[in-house]
Amino acid sequence: MALPDADAWRLLDLAADAIFVRDAGGVITYWNAGAARLYGWAPEEAVGQVAGRLLGTRYPEGEAAVVAAAEAGGWDGELVQLARDGRRVLVESRWVADIDADGLLRGFLEVNRDITARRAAEQRVRRLLEAAPDPTVLVDEHGIIRMANRRAHGLLGYDPGALPGMAVETLVPDGVRAGHAKLREGYFTDPQPRTMGASVDLAARRADGTEVPVEISLAPVETEEGMLVAAALRDVTVRRQVQRRLEDQAAALARSNAELERFAYVASHDLQEPLRKVATFCKLLKEDYGGRLDETADMYIDYAVDGALRMRDLINDLLTFSRIGRREGAAEDVDVAAVVATALRNLDALREECDATVDVGDLPTVRAERSLLVQLYQNLLGNALKFRAPGRRCHVEVGARRQGGEWLFWVADNGIGIDDDKGEQIFEMFSRLHARTEYPGTGIGLAICRRIVERSGGRIWLDSRPGVGSTFSWTMRT
């Protein structure tokens, strides 16, 4: 192969690639500086040698096949060769045939680019990709999948190795494919790690056309070939099913709660009227006919009056309870000290009866529904007075302090106390630890308290020791 002049050959020394010429018999006739650099042989050592032997070249389908293809119009592919020091080099090789005017083959120009480092880097990325816990694809800025791990092939139903080279849009469901290229380009202009699919339902399209619900995390990855985007696809089929089931259950629960609420409200409201009638006439019966019938009749009348009054208390408390669930009262700034004063005033009679001392500490102003707070304190203070211990003066302490981002409130007494294991149970509706003859009540008071506290996002609990006293505490957001 003859070039116009030696100067032109010199220009080839400027190329970074290894360039050499071999004649039709495979003997090297030209060797540029790039070849000397890559393989370690100086031009005078290389020229005259048989190229395939000098470089220990391993041809993918044999040397003859490469030569034939090159002769027919050119060949390119990857070759593994050996440098002088025994180092293995991987090259991207391009062969062009030199055919003279008579159509005779004179030799080949072989241009080889060292891709050993690039391939090693690629393999590192591939290993990382395979180690990734999620199915992941690496996509370039033209939307072509450059790599994909085994998990990605599995999730998307492709044969191993089928994904690289495909357009990533193939994996996008039909309905959203049209807009995807724009989103992808947008991402490449400002590539930040981010997760999609937590709030919107995303899906990936499988090889068979079906869709699999996914959450997708995107992250830019710098590689030898420029920036790629790693898209990790997390299969959220099970999570979405569970979520949907939970949503359905929550909706069903809310519905049945609302129905129950309504039932309790209507029942307690509508029962008031006939009950009032029964109570009134029982009382009239007792007043007008007491002592005029025999003793047994008097006893029956007493039972009836007592039953009617008890039912009235129950129904009133039930109504209060169901009202708390129904009403959407407005929150306002409420001075808790004033609330406690009101609750204590409402309990005046009971307080006098038991000669109690009540210590009220510093109390804050909070955003709440005033009437509910009065109810809460009235129930807790009422219980503190009611469940006083015989033989010592009843003493009650009311206080509050800030704790983290919330207020902690308490009402503490020195009353009869409760066993530890009953601490939860007493907040249930109709749950009482004492006989009605011992301490009057309906067993609804603490259920009302819990409802009031939980409605405002707080918790209520009891610390108590039998014979020593009880402390009811609850939290409220500041």
Ligand code: ADP
């Ligand atoms: P009621 O007071 O109408 O019985 P509550 O729901 O207010 O209903 O209270 C439930 C039960 O919890 C009471 O019957 C009582 O056994 C127990 N209890 C409540 N407060 C106290 C207290 N301060 N000391 C001791 N026991 C209490």
